[in-house]
Amino acid sequence: MNNKYHDVMGHIEVSDEMRDRILKNIEAEQISPGKGGIRPVSRQNRARISTIIGIVAAAGILVTIGGVFLSKGRLNETKSATPEMQSVHGQYNEAVTGGINKNFDSVGNDSEETVAAVEEHEYSEEDSADNYTSDNYYAALGPSAGGNSFNDVTEVRLADYLGTTYTIKDMSVIADLFALLGSGVPTEEVSMNDPILVQIFADGKILNVHIDDNLYLIDHTCYRVGSVPSLREEVIKLFLDNGDRS
Amino acid sequence: MLEIALQYRPDPVISIIKTMFARILFMADTPSAKTTAISEDVSMTAARLMDTYGNGILRFAYTYVHNMEDAEDILQETLIQYMRTAPVFENERHEKAWLFTVAANISKNKIKSNNIRRADELNEELVAEKKEDLSYLWDAVKRLPEDYREVIHLFYEEDLTTAQIAQVLRRRESTVRSQLKRARDKLKEILKESYDFE
Structure with missing residues (x-):
């Protein structure tokens, strides 16, 4: 097999003609560099x-620091399609963040306010806000990646990697x-050049994330991650080490 | 989980500022990379790459596109990519792996864009020279899935180790080993054991 x-x-x-042709083309490319040329x-x-x-x-x-301070009041605010939905989300966020603040304010002090805040959550009309204790308030707010925040992530998939x-x-x-995407x-x-496809199943929807080297593309926006040598490899490793194969 | 949950949805204004900031940071890195790139004479570098890796890249590209013109385009584009990015390598092996990775990516993109020619000069040449056994083998290799063809070529033609192939193709070494075995089995099957495979 080897010899054959x-x-x-x-x-x-590579024939002599081909060699000359390619070298000339490369030289021409350097003289009039296009996108990404060397100057x-x-x-x-x-x-x-x-x-x-x-x-x-x-x-x-x-400006960034100022912006962060100014936007503090809108922490965890989510986009909603209609004014009605905005109202529901607003109430929900207020209930959740209010609950956190009240719980933190009253550590070691079982005041009526604390009890009221917890009760308010237990009887909230928002489905996903039901039965949250102070321990999982943070988890209820959900993770975020590339400007998208999710309330209910059920699973993530590395789709069709080497079949x-x-x-x-x-x-x-x-x-x-x-944490990597964030x-x-x-x-x-x-x-x-060779992106992998990660699918996030959240809030009853599937969101596709294309990842290559240190870039990832989500919802038509591209993000660069500098915290790891290769985001692509880190994500593949995460899935290979922890994922169920199908 | 707690840290993630505390992240907020960024305002458009903050996103723009972040983008500007990121661009400024990348700009700061650019001049040094460019000055490094021009320090080596372009023609000399291109000629060195061509003489050292030209045949290897051309053959590797040919296994994807099966015609000379497209393989030549891929070789040229690979060398141009090298000139543009001016990568820094630890050693020659690293340089070779980088070039073959780029060649593989360009080849796959070319195939995806369905912009390849149909001629197979190699097969025509083998038939013309009446080298039926070689023609038969090349036909069998062409019928292998792309994943298998890549590992077969890099292992037998470029004499790379499975670890080096894994680096070039960005796969795990165990995956490369199993693909190599399956590729050999598949080849045997295609050749219907009528050919002296070993």
Whole structure:
């Protein structure tokens, strides 16, 4: 087999003509670089860029910090299709976050307010808010990835990886997956060569996440993850180690 | 779980600011990569790559597209990718693995876009030279699934170890080993054991 296969492949070689042709094309590509071409950056420009980066970064940090403080009041607010739904979600969030605050405020002090907050949850009309104790208030709010937050994740799947689908239903492992995705920063870079498909089953829907190298694409937005050497490999490892094969 | 749950839905304004910030951070890295890239003479590098890996990449690409013109395009595109990204390697083995990974990705993209030609010059040449046994073997290899063809080629033609193949194809080594075994079994089956396989 070995020798025969060498004999077969021995018929395919880079001819002198082909070599010259390719080298010329590469040279031409470097002279008039297209997208992603290589060009030197002068020292002066580098200094200017560094200064601009410094100023913009400082301004960006201030604006980000300000934005975080301003948006604190809207923590865990979810998008709703109609004003009615917004109202329901608003009440739900208020009930949940209010419950947390009251519970934290009254640690070691069984006041009437605490009891009232817990009772309010137990009789809430929102289905998913039923029967939550203070221990799982956080879990009830659900994980988020790429700007999407989920209230009820039932399972995640690595679809058709080398012909096999891996399913994870263990919430602690699912949390690990969201911890990886949650550190993503939005980017316009969407070039993916060999993406894997992860499906999130949540809130009665399936959301597709395409992952390659350190990028992931979710709901038409691409995110870059810098916390691990390769997000793709980390996610595959997570599924291979913990997923049920089918 | 607790940390995840505390994350909030980002405002559009905050998303834009984050995007700007990320871009600025990436920009800061770009100049050094580019200056590293131009330090090596482009023509010399291209010629070195062509002489060292040209035949290997061309043959590997041929196993995907089965025609010379497309294989040549893939070889050229692989070398251009190298020039554009100017990657840094620990050793030659690492460099080879990188080039073959890129060649595999470009080949698969080409096949996906259904933009490949139908001619198979290798088969025509083998038939013309009346090398029936080789033609028969090539036909059998072509009929293998892509996953199997990749490992067969890298193992027998490029003499890579299963660990190196796993690195190139981004698979687990155990997967490569089992695919190699299955590929050999499949080849035997295709050749109907009438050919001296071993």
